[in-house]
Amino acid sequence: MFAQVIVDIAHSQVDKIFEYSCGESLRAGCRVKVPFGGRVIDGFVVGVSKSSSYPPEKIKPLSYVYDEPPALVEECFALMNGLSERYRVPKAVALRLFLPAEMRSGRVHEVYKKYVKLADCGIVLPKSAKKQVEFFEYLKGHSPAEYTFCCEKFGRGAVNGVVEKGGAQVYKVKVNRAPGGYEGGSEAGKVLTPAQAAALDSIEKSQKTVQLIHGVTGSGKTEIYLNLISRALQQGKTAIFLVPEISLTPQMFSQLKRRFGEQAAILHSGLSAGERFDEWWRLRTGESKIAIGARSAIFSPLENIGVIIIDEEHDSSYFSESAPRYSTIEVAKMRAAHNGCKLILGSATPSVETYQRAVSGEYNLITLTQRINGRPLPHITIADMRREVKRGNNSPFSAALREELAATLSGGNQAIIFLNRRGYSHTVICQDCGYSLKCEHCDVPLAYHSEENCLKCHYCGAKYRLPRACPECGGLHLRYGGTGTQRVVSELKKLFPAARILRMDVDTTSGKEGHYKILKQFADKNADILVGTQMIAKGHDFPSVTLVGILDADMSLHFSDYRSGERTFQLITQVAGRSGRAGEAGKVVLQTYSPENYILRYAVNYDYLGFFNNEINLRKATRFPPFSLICRVMVTAEEDAPALEALKGVYFGTEELRQKYPQEFIFLNKMHSPIKKIQGRVRYQVLMRLEGEALLPQIYSLAVKYTTAKALVYVEENPVNLS
Ligand code: ADP
Ligand code: ZN
DSSP: OEEEEEESOOOGGGOSOEEEEOOTTOOTTOEEEEEETTEEEEEEEEEEESOOSSOGGGOEEOSEEOSSSOSSOTHHHHHHHHHHHHHTOOHHHHHHTTSOGGGGGGOOOOEEEEEEEESOTTOOOOTTOHHHHHHHHHHHHHOSEEHHHHHHHHOHHHHHHHHHTTSEEEEEEEEOOOOOSSOOOOOOOOOOOHHHHHHHHHHHHOOOSEEEEEEOTTSOHHHHHHHHHHHHHHTTOEEEEEOTTGGGOHHHHHHHHHHHGGGEEEEOTTSOHHHHHHHHHHHHTTSOOEEEESGGGGGOOOSSEEEEEEETTTOGGGBOSSSSOOBHHHHHHHHHHHHTOEEEEEESSOOHHHHHHHHTTSSEEEEEOSOGGGOOOOEEEEEEHHHHHHTTOOSSSOHHHHHHHHHHHHTTOEEEEEOSOOSSBSEEEETTTOOBOBOSSSSSBOEEETTTTEEEOTTTOOEEOOOSSOTTTOOSOEEEESOOHHHHHHHHHHHOTTOOEEEESTTTOOSTTHHHHHHHHHHTTSOSEEEESGGGTSSOOOTTEEEEEESOTTGGGGSSOTTHHHHHHHHHHHHHTTSSOSSSOOEEEEEESOTTOHHHHHHHTTOHHHHHHHHHHHHHHHTOTTSSEEEEEEEEESSHHHHHHHHHHHHHHHHHHHHHOGGGEEEEEEEEEEEEEETTEEEEEEEEEESSSTTHHHHHHHHHHHOOSSEEEEEEESOSOOO
């Protein structure tokens, strides 16, 4: 027999199938080790055949077959081809997506626990072997016992002595490292509201593959998802359920565990390697049938998929920012097509592109306009911060927000304060010369962190001591500008000394269950105010929260990015949606320096359609996505020379394409990236707007062609982040 093998090397030169001889029992999907160029390396078996086209004397045997069921499901091979063609990555790189990182290189293994049990209580031990006698007597009352425990208590020699004499037996049991950080219990399905039932009905009857559920926050989308998963399980099928940053939303996972128990497995980067390994295998062996996770869970090793759900489909975390730079929705469509199942996209604020596809009839559109039980959406008040400043208010809080906070606290309710900046202040500027302190490795301003009393770079994590003087002019008047979460907390403490305040941002959530601990404390009402960044915007369901303060609503409006309006609208709607989800009506105070901005007007009225119609007309008129494709070829390097060399190559190559196909180009230029340096690497880009996807393969080829040992070149399509 012969095995077709892809070697686990991410290089285009070895991106082909190699053949090795193998035993009869080998199956496609197995992981193996193979001799390759004088070394032995890992590989994946993508096929097995009886004959080979190579002369037999040239074929070497496999070195090793991992003793396990095939790790890769059959569908991987089709997706591997699809992905490597689409995103121009070697097949090995595409295959790696299907395996948890720790499984490659075999660093993580199954864990077993040893036990010792009574085998023959009739054996006679010599009286002199006191420890053995003691252990044997103990075992008679405590069989089976943990092996290591017994060894510690009686000595390894004593335990092994009794085993050797036939009195006891050692055996091992596989340990299932299940992720913690969620609540247990069980829960039956809810009685569906008419709107939920109608939504399920519409999905069932629809012939379209992609279904968009556009439902306001709190309209009960989750219950619809759970029903779809139940139906898939009833048909003997499996399900994939994606949630952005699942590690931030243990509530969602708890809910799934309560509903589906062991059938649900979770995959995300917050798990320990061992936990992820075990969860992954539970899915692979069919022990679990529902994969829940962030972006990468779209590659779950499931077969016979009955439904794929992508919650908060507009979320930017669904775009991969490392090779291959795939769109999760695009991969999900491939898997849905392969399995003949439906893909459900859900959001209160669908991306403009998705919604456009829905109104144009490509997707089935389901709209939920009401919150469950008719609870009103929270009322949003705009606080004009320009006026506050004129009145001499230099605190981060408007008068309106202070009042509402006081009322919320005295009413025994909870509040959330959102601010997308961590640290204490986010710039340090010399007032004498105007110099702004920057990171040595990144072209970005440094933020002051009061807890550690240092300056931090939020791009590379570098820490700096506080300078006494300006490094440029020696001036002593350094101004700490801008407000971060730490400053908000300290100001809140001054205003409301009795309030219990939690802060949730990157700095407070280190550790495996850091997020969970803070969220749990807040959910259990052991805190009154939760201050946080983006992390608190998504998905959380805290019934006692009746006030949300948005401190810098318009920050994202000023990015020079065609999506900034869309982002702002989404963010406000999502954060506001955390308020008034249960009993009392919720309120939102939205602070801004540009209250007249039309995006804010639509957001305040929850007018998604108004926002969408305005936005889509703007995009059409200015020819931005979805009416064009933005393509950025990034070039990064440690030094300028190799970067510029590669940039030149890519740019001339693209220019040539433009001369050949002028009708495909709307815009083309080369330039420094807005952030000129990150982590010590200079950044340049060729930026273009294209009519469509026709030239993408050629542009990907240019990136491959000009990548060198010193310069990294890669393509981004409609990049989430243009910095
Ligand atoms: P969404 O995902 O649309 O924001 P959720 O699924 O979080 O909304 O639902 C909002 C609230 O309504 C949750 O507390 C949920 O438990 C509750 N809920 C959802 N469906 C029902 C139902 N059919 N009956 C009673 N309560 C429900
Ligand atoms: Zn840095």
